Amino acid sequence: MQGIPIILAIVVMNFFLLNLAEGDAVDVLAGEAGSATPEYMEKMRAKFGLDQPLPVQLAVYLKNVVQLDLGYSFRHEMPVHELIFDRFWATLLLMTSTIILAVGFGILLGLFAAVNLNTWKDALISVFALITYATPLFWVGLMMIIVFSIKNDWFPTSGMENSAAFYEGFDRVKDIAHHLVLPTITLSLFYLALYTRMMRASMLEQYGQDYVVTARAKGLSERRITFVHVLRNALLPVVTMAGVQVGALIGGSVIVESVFAWPGLGMLAFESLFARDLNLLLGIFLLSSVLVVAVNLVVDVIYCFLDPRIEVN
């Protein structure tokens, strides 16, 4: 429930950002039309309610948002929410595969590094994490394209499916999966490095706790101590962090989608940026914020299952 005031605050901020921008929707329209008389523009402003005082405009905006009306994209000549929902699934697919890859492998690699502390395996994983943690996403994407698409024609360079082939059923799933590989790996790498580092640090911290000494004093094997006692405690901060990082992941998807022309929200944001389609950009921004709030709720629930000290409300 604590998500609602946050979303409300974001909506209000959205509204003021819209007002901060130079020119309003009518200016944009007038620019489109090429020429418009000042009288006509006044009339249009009155029609859109733009001549009202700011608080009234805010109230109208809030009401519209509640009714899922996010305004009109003059560029695409479509309501913003329709455009967004159209592209939402592509992004959701990319995000889900990325989270599974990054969190899953991050936890495994971090665990593996911590268990083999100060060996060459640990060093290798740490160096890999260090480097990927410092690499810009878009550059990784371009290098992937050079290596895997241009030099070796293993994966397609762009898009979500080969629409010219008109695949159906399982063939279509295979085609989409084929297109999904490079964007997912690109977007995952940075977060994979993040979770690996965090998991490793978290495991090491837990190894130093008193209850580990108790477990050893009970005669348990190191394997059981690692996988039953330490692992579950070490997961807690990583799970929290996974929730916090979802926002960053959505940001990263803008870059990755524009590199691979993946037809999702990020690509849409990139397009609207060039078209100066602010209504659309703000709509995407709002939806992605809501998505973060929703994911954080899910993470809270998972956390409750992992940590008995938190009571489920």
Add this chain to the structure above:
Amino acid sequence: MNDFWKLFSRNRSAVLGLLILCLVIFVASIASLIYPGDPFLYSKYPLSKPGENGFLLGSDSIGRDVASGIAHGAKTSLLIGLIATFAAVLIGVIFGALAGYYGGLVDDVLMRVTEVFQTIPSFIFAILLVAIIKPSIESVVIAITVVSWPAVARLVRGEFLALKNREFVQACHTLGMSDYRIMLKEILPNCLSPIIVIGSLMVATAILIESGLAFLGLGDPNVMSWGFQISDGRSMLRVAWWICTFPGIAILITVLAINLVGEGLNDALNPRLRERN
């Protein structure tokens, strides 16, 4: 200071990072000497391979020197990274200190604001801000600052919250010391280490955000930057791999170096963590 250096130099990769960072700073500071003139200036040798026609790292589609762009871009990246981080740390410290020290309503209000800023997908927010204010060095700095300060605020709040109930702070209250003095002279010096560490790591993040923005075409159009070079070379990916590759490597090693230095600082300034390994 000597002790600090001894601790820092024990971490060999941190020293390596510091060396690389010094090199990048050196290149940035002499960029105008080794490559005088406008890095945007095109020549009559487009798409030269590295080493050809006197271009160390090749030239782009209209004959601009990639190496010159990298040298000038270093200046942009470091400058934006440093200024944005400084501003974010300043705002974060003020917010965090007030929230942590006073608690109660002040804390509630400030932390809710921070929470909103933390929920917002920061990169999209940065894109929005730059797009609305118009791309320029200033707008990029503002955008990075706005999305970076909440992390500092949370950290500083946590430190203040923990330290304000320590007995040495209570002792200051019993002497009648003012709040302002307690915050500035008693508590703040005790949380400088984590602030320095998070600040150094934030410079790296800021450089990554800046390059991402420039890649999307949201950099200052009048200033050369690594992100712009890569974005510009994208369309030539099939024929001229070097245009994108070298600026990317520049970003990679700069960010890597800063991260290494940050970790070294953490090891040297945070004795508790050091003992663990």
Add this chain to the structure above:
Amino acid sequence: MTNSLLKISNVDISLPEGSERLLAVENLCIDLVPGETLCIVGESGSGKSLTARALMGLLPAPHVKVTQGQIDFCGEDLTKVTERRLREIRGSEISMIFQEPMTALNPVMTIGGQIDEIFRYHVSMSAAERRERAIQLLDDVQLPDPAQIVNSYPHELSGGQRQRAMIAMALALEPKILIADEPTTALDVTTQAQILKLISDMQAVHQTGVLFITHDFGVVADIADRVAVMQYGHVVETGTVDKVLNNPEHPYTQALISSVPSLVPRSARARSEETVLEVKNVNKTFGGGSSFFKFGKPSRVVDAVKDVTIELRRGETLGVVGESGSGKSTLARCIIRLMDSDSGQIILNEVNICDLNRAEMRPWRAKIQMVFQDPFASLNPRVKIGQIIRQGPIIQGATQEEAEARTLELLEIVGLDERAFNRYPHEFSGGQRQRIGIARALALNPEILVADEPVSALDVSIQTQILSLLDEIRTKMNLSMVFITHDLRVAAQVCDRLAVMRYGEIVETGATADIFDAPQHSYTRDLLAAVPGQNWER
């Protein structure tokens, strides 16, 4: 002895390079027979805890390890056996309980689950049998409602209950040896008495050999059969409890034992007629208020201080005693206006200081000062000693020169070299830091000193020095003192009068000797009865 359980001979334990000394423990020789309790006594840093860890093969490798000697356990040398055999022994033949019941249990695993592991690893039993045994064990250690506790998580239990659960776990397979590393140090005195009794009851049933590590001679007197005293990694004296406590031979043992405060109250001094501080009907509650943005039910209300009334006469020391959570520290912080009380009056020189705002309070601050508990947390690590002491007078309006002169004078009074002026706190030991804290409080020439557990973080020999310093300055400066403590032995030696607190209320006040001789309230009687080492008076 032929039936020896454990025989440690000539054991050395090395410390990592760059430590204060080369060996944590040197040439250690100890033995233990079934059914016997051997107490290892020593101050912090004596190597007693590492000795316990060494027996279990639980030294923090790779830097700390046994470099020499044998640990003979029923014919096996524990320094030579395989890791596999060591794991078999741990938990089944030798088991261990720790000081901090808070952190020694895994927070995300049920009590039952943590007991269950021992059975799973050492014997073969069906799941139902294991569960039944776990419940039986929890019942044996007198935990209420074992069937429910078996499914509880550690955070749902109190400190004493957790320590009982730890004991149940340790005794699950009836080990031959139980190692107890300060198992009652983190507990209140009444809980401590129960846990000590539980350990000796269980020991009698199973004929367990108990190796009990402690710093408290009262505990030693109550439970030990034999005692080994350790100092700087050496055992300086061993012998039966009677011999070591009543006829100590080694000078260190003698010094330690003479530092233990007697339970016989010192003779009271004449009481002055002049009242310097009056606390009238003070109340303080915590929680309850729901925060501005958080909806839902308000948090639980706790009465930390409830209708407390006390009076302090000039030159007198009033002890406020009670267990953790009794509200004694909150009361101290209300008196010194670190916290605002909810209602009631605190009258100093005929002025109710509760009514004063921050600015009005400032001149009054000089009259009443505080000495804190933790010598490590009470000095700002980034500020030099001179500045720490000097800043009080400067805030109160003294010039730099006056303040500096006063600081140097105070350093001498508390027994520190004047070179301390330009040093940082980390260069000083716990006892020296406590002296600095006292100097800071005295710098304002207060009339009243509130001391909140000023010696409970210190080793017993240092404790004596600080207490005599406090006594000295009280006489010299004609101070009145409110002395907060949980230790009745300390209270007996320091206080003229006592106020006993429980759950935020004062249950009894009176002259110290009267309260020790004839306690009126049942809680006071329980408290006095729980003090370890009653029957031993040196």
